């Protein structure tokens with residue numbers, strides 16, 4: 001009898017343990033990850049949610065905040081993407097200027113609690129901008145995340161952040177999992193405005209659009225990135241996709257022109273990945289030079305104030321430019337440095353050829369030190385010890401835009417034992433408010449058919465430009481490139 005009881009108890013115990021481990025396994029596979037809340041349309045009332053699970057589950061967002069109305073949630077169908085399951089939902093009916101908390105997941109397995117704020121619509125707000133984490137290892141994703149965290153801690157009132165692209169190096173499942181490990185807690189503490197980098201879109205089709213839930217209603221295409229726009233406070237911000245036709249297609253430029261001219265906001269800001277003005281290693285290729293002219297003339301005509309970009313892993317700010325020359329009320333271009341660990345040197349052989357020295361207001365090299373200005377002969381104020389990840393803050397108060405850029409030192413500590421943060425650039429832009437005008441009231445959207453029709457002219461335009469304008473300039477710097485190569489530069 002005793003023996004039978006003990007056998008039964010053992011079987012029950014084993015069954016119990018099996019059930020527990022099966023349930024733990026199921027829970028682990030249903031746990032949401034790669035969680036983000038993106039800008040998606042109206043920033044006062046709407047947010048785009050995206051998250052993943054390892055197995056197919058239902059989608060459920062539980063959200064709290066606001067005072068009166070209950071937000072509406074529209075779920076997309078769950079779909080498999082590269083072996084995992086992608087969940088997307090659009091939350092509308094949020095109240096302006098409110099703090100919301102939420103969890104995502106299935107009915108049974110919930111995420112940690114996240115939070116974000118909605119735009120209250122007044123003319124005072126701030127945001128953080130970073131670029132080019134472009135990591136492959138868990139360690140380097142963590143370093144990039146620490147840079148962004150330092151920015152969000154220094155500016156706790158920042159209401160969202162822009163990532164100017166190249167989130168990962170190869171856009172693989174493994175890398176996006178590392179990204180999730182390091183960035184999910186950040187993405188669950190604010191709203192992101194994501195920008196597609198070449199590492200997020202070229203040759204890795206659909207990854208970018210499947211990682212975030214952006215408003216693609218006006219996108220010229222979504223295969224290798226996405227263009228969209230939004231208002232925040234008294235600013236209109238457009239995100240463009242520089243993977244489109246290896247640069248920007250004529251269709252996208254047409255959209256940008258219509259988009260900017262459809263807004264009467266005081267400030268006009270453009271965020272993108274590839275930078276038209278740079279002295280990093282990628283500044284020598286035709287797409288950068290093409291951007292200088294094809295895009296710049298559109299920005300000039302739309303009274304854009306500030307352009308934020310990435311791609312070349314250094315910090316460069318131009319003077320305000322119109323038609324490629326310094327001019328009052330021109331467009332200020334900022335290459336936002338790299339938040340990550342891959343950092344480019346300055347390529348002095350390109351100075352004056354692909355970036356006129358007179359156009360540079362500030363430049364910081366994160367690899368070998370930094371130079372605050374070009375004195376006509378060399379970069380001044382080099383401080384080789386000041387090496388680390390870069391973050392930027394943009395703060396708008398009515399007619400004043402204040403920009404600050406910082407480096408979070410890799411190794412140096414401050415007086416409190418925290419990592420040293422150095423302000424590497426600071427500038428303000430001012431303007432008279434209330435003067436913005438809508439000069440375009442038609443349809444901004446670009447149909448697939450129209451986009452397809454523009455494919456050939458866009459490539460022909462880039463090709464003609466390349467041979468007629470870029471190639472002679474490139475050949476001119478080849479001897480200097482060879483000398484740089486002999487001296488140990490990399491390309």
Ligand SMILES: [Fe+2]
Nearest residue numbers: 166197198311
């Ligand atoms: Fe890039």
